[in-house]
Amino acid sequence: MVSLRVKILTLLGFIGYCSIRVNALELSNFHDHESLSNKLQELHSQHPNLVNIYSLEEKTVSGRYLQVIQLGPHAGKSRPLLTPMVKYVANMHGNEVIGREMLLALAEYLVSEYSQGNPRITHLLDTIDLHLLPTANPDGFARSVKGVCRGYSHDSGRTNDNGVDLNRNFPDWDLVGAPEEVIFDGREPETRAIMRWILDNPFVLSINFHDGAVVANYPYDDSRSQSNGPSLTPDNEFFKHLALVYARNHGFMYKGSGLCESDSFPNGITNGADWYIVKGGLQDFNYLFSNCFEITLELSCCKYPHEENLAREWSANRESLLAYLEQAHSGIKGVILDKEENPVSGAKVHVKVSRAAPAMIDIKSYLVPALVINLLFSINGGECSPWFGHYHGFEGLYNQMVRLSQNFPDLAELYELSERTVEGRPLMVLHMGQNVKSQRPILRPMVKFVANIHGNEVVGRELLLALAQYLLNEYSLGQNDRIRFILDQTDMHFLISANPDGFEQAVPGTCSDTINKGRNNANDQDLNRDFPQVQNGQFEVNPKERIFDNRQPETRAIMEWILTNPFVFSLSFHDGAVVANYPFDMHLDAKSNPSRENRISKTPDHELFQKLALRYSKNHQTMHQGTGLCRNDTFPNGITNGADWYEVRGGMQDFNYLFSNCLELTIELSCCKYPMPAQSELTQEWNRNINSLLSSLEAVHLGVKGRVFCRNIQYGTVTPLVNALAWIQVFQNDKLVSVTTRGEYWRLLPPGFHWIRAFQQRADSFQIVTSPWIMIKIDWNETPKPSQIVNFILEVYP
Structure with a gap:
């Protein structure tokens, strides 16, 4: 295992309810593809330092661009380290249109409030890299008909111009781990563009907006057994939390029943497969093939209502849209570094959940950084075992x-x-x-x-x-x-x-x-x-x-x-x-x-x-x-x-x-x-x-160390013994320790009192020169410390 260092920034979640100022937004009509494009360019021209408009790498079947709004002071620039990426995607079914307008309204609201210094919005855009895709299926939208509340056919605008339901066109369980050329093979251009967008960017959190019900739907949508009933991810508790954040902050979704015909969703949320099975959906693709957690929001009983409903929908959804964005700061984040402080690409982080610890902290304030923890090997806060994957040849x-x-x-x-x-x-x-x-x-x-x-x-x-x-x-x-x-x-x-x-x-x-x-x-x-x-x-x-x-x-x-x-x-x-x-x-x-x-x-x-x-x-x-x-x-x-x-x-x-x-x-x-x-x-x-x-x-520090010096009796000078043989002797111990060429010695000794001395045999005269015996006490302390220093002086005649 590459021995690795992890810097982790823990953040307290989740957000309390805060009052927000309501701006007068233009919510009087639906935008067709041309007017939507114009609106995006207008936002950019009015707020060039907050808005960046870009297109995904493939166009639709009929050649329309899939345009994304990036918001924040870093929009169009290099993303600051540890800034989480969030995406909101709407209008994947071309005739489900509320989300399309909500995302335009959200973009306009965020940049306006940021410009006016709203502290909540300023914190959001300063700390989140937000990407809004108002329409994932503009070709379908062009065929859709206002006032039609149901519709599943090609003519209704649900599908793309090849007649394919894009939310059934993504890879599923059976292709997890397959090469990219396999998972991309045979997909629609819109699907490929969104897949590439997800796989090339480290999105953390996402919403996919639909219509036809009022509920927050969380993964899995598909079931391995292909039978109705809950199909739960390993992160089921957190997904339920995300769904509840949206539903409880919504104007009426949290009621769960009495909203659309006979629908009944306790607390306004549901597991996807427990409602009905969707194979090849975008929600499951995010979780299975990337690091992104996505839920699906059904916003309106009617798929394409009239314009007078837009103001009501904005009022019902605005707080949920903001509260959900703030969940990007729930949990932990960090940088995995090698020992030279270089980021390590492709490393994997494994999380072991302890049920003994609280999963959330409910606070009535904005999210703020709480603690920075440096971890060498794991997340338990202590010293841990390194990873031993194999023997090294x-x-x-x-x-x-x-x-x-x-x-x-x-x-x-x-x-x-x-x-x-x-x-x-x-x-x-x-x-x-x-x-x-x-x-x-x-x-x-x-x-x-x-x-x-x-x-x-x-x-x-x-x-x-x-x-x-x-x-x-x-x-x-x-x-x-x-x-x-x-x-x-x-x-x-x-x-x-x-x-x-x-x-x-x-x-x-x-x-x-x-x-x-x-x-x-x-x-x-x-x-x-x-x-x-x-x-x-x-x-x-x-x-x-x-x-x-x-x-x-x-x-x-x-x-x-x-x-x-x-x-x-x-x-x-x-x-x-x-x-x-x-x-x-x-x-x-x-x-x-x-x-x-x-x-x-x-x-x-x-x-x-x-x-x-x-x-x-x-x-x-x-x-x-x-x-x-x-x-x-x-x-x-x-x-x-x-x-x-x-x-x-x-x-x-x-x-x-x-x-x-x-x-x-x-x-x-x-x-x-x-x-x-x-x-x-x-x-x-x-x-x-x-x-x-x-x-x-x-x-190695349990004992005594020092240097041996020579005093020239004639001149009175004292100099280190250099490049000459000398020994350190312990009383009643036959093991002699020689002195280094720089006059150093080290002598490990057990605890207790010892008599030691230095001596030298002069090569020119066979004279033995000794120092006086010195008594020392050795302690083996619990807390390590350098050996005590005892220097010796040998008196020599020139």
Whole structure:
């Protein structure tokens, strides 16, 4: 899932009743096609900054234009972002004419009131992009006869000039999802023009005006069963609300009965199919093929009454027309952006309705913006799971990392390790932190996360990609203090796949080692058995400069990466169990354990490693349980010493500790190595691990850090120790931490009191120069904060 940001503007709906000023409108006659066109041009010439007239892309069968009135201060200009589009369509049946005149009257009323400063109308036109199509069937209107209240034949003017009922000519259920060329095929020109208009514009709300009854009709008009009875959309409650807004604000529609012969519509509304079935109607097309919600308004018992009825109809409908327009602000709206703040075209928004929450808020005021909410993944107002649609192959993974580095250029960059894989794939690292392209600030600690060193153990690979997206998105939103601390204070390096060749061979759904395809690299070597070891208490190779000999290219690349960067803390992600594993993985002295039986193999930092492992497991949703997670595995508190579980010789975890300053844990994430289906399994793993992952990034600050300086006794000058060997020693701990070429050090320590010092062995004299011992107290606080700083000064003679 493209990790995406959604800016949502919530608006309170619906509107209360407000008094309006009634202008004297010319409602004395019906407009034929020529006079209608003239009226539109007159409106434009009188209000050029409020009215734009345009035509749909196809003419009618007889060559008449389908003309639209666009209203508002942005008419004819680029629509302002987040301004909802509304359309009113009339006279689709040529002999149903009231809506045609109502739309002309509405246009004239709106521009007149706007010009006179009516606050309600000003708000409407400033915040809505309104489009009125007074006649969708001018050819039919030309054949219609005034005073004829019924009529369904071609001669009555109901149909277009090909004799086709346009409100039976739209695609229906059976063509949802079909290509455009299919849904347009065989349609009437008027139908095609309206379809194209709807599909090319993000209309939100619509009315289709008819005559022959007095009722507000809502979808569906058609029924899959083709039998009379309610046919309800997923948005049935909102459609009923829309219909009621019109009916209740109407002069008499709300009465529901006694208006037209024997019609009876409770509250003046009806579901279309529950009245009678219409297949191929415009109302259902809007809902099925676009984002637009349309209802059908039957305005008059008589389809083509005499002119004296127009004033009455305007008086009855005016408030409903306005109140319905205001519903364009009901609910939510927003912009879906990528991480570079570019709009994302074609994204889909899914809404899950909670019946526990109120659907509407009834207020007696105009609609006003209430709240802006920035959401990363969903609409519940909290942090949510990213979307895991599938596992990323090498190309997809690489492209995702490139996009992150391009979309967040100040926070992320991508670089390649020194060697490529056996099959020539680059080992790509995503580097993240504040001002990431600048030199690392002094004393900012480096942390690395490594996944997929066994190519068929894949969960960590996807979690690291999702974690990177999450961190960068949250930081860019600027509202998550925890994430801001991590990126401001930490230099992070994610090697998302250490064995991409193996991954390409792995088999989805493989859970155990019975099918090991993809575990090893392309030379069939287990990379997590390929690192230098210690034999009988001695390093495997001597001199150490030859440790790169006979290694796999992936191993050499990772070794060089570790040895040339002062990483402080690291996680390596595996699958096949659920446990946090800490060093040593091997027994350093084989003579003391000739049978190589499983037993604890402690580092000098055994207590620290236990607490770091517990930090991961206790922040995990289930790992801390320790039993009942995978087969018969039992790991008290969800942690284990590596050698006490089973011995691994040549592993990366021990290499970090023995050959560098870096402390690494191995995290087994999932019982299944390559779990399927991806969406549910990875979402579950994300939810289980996210707090542990963040807690581990914060763990690099649990200890002490500082710089080592030299004081020249002869001259009294104090300068940073640069490009010289020095170490930090913890009392009664054999693990020495070397100082960087800039004189920095970091030393992770468990809570409590510790004595530490710095020392240097002078290469020219073999003199050992030490600082005094300093006692420090380490606290592991709930709220993360930078490590305390303790600097040392070594006194040296020139």
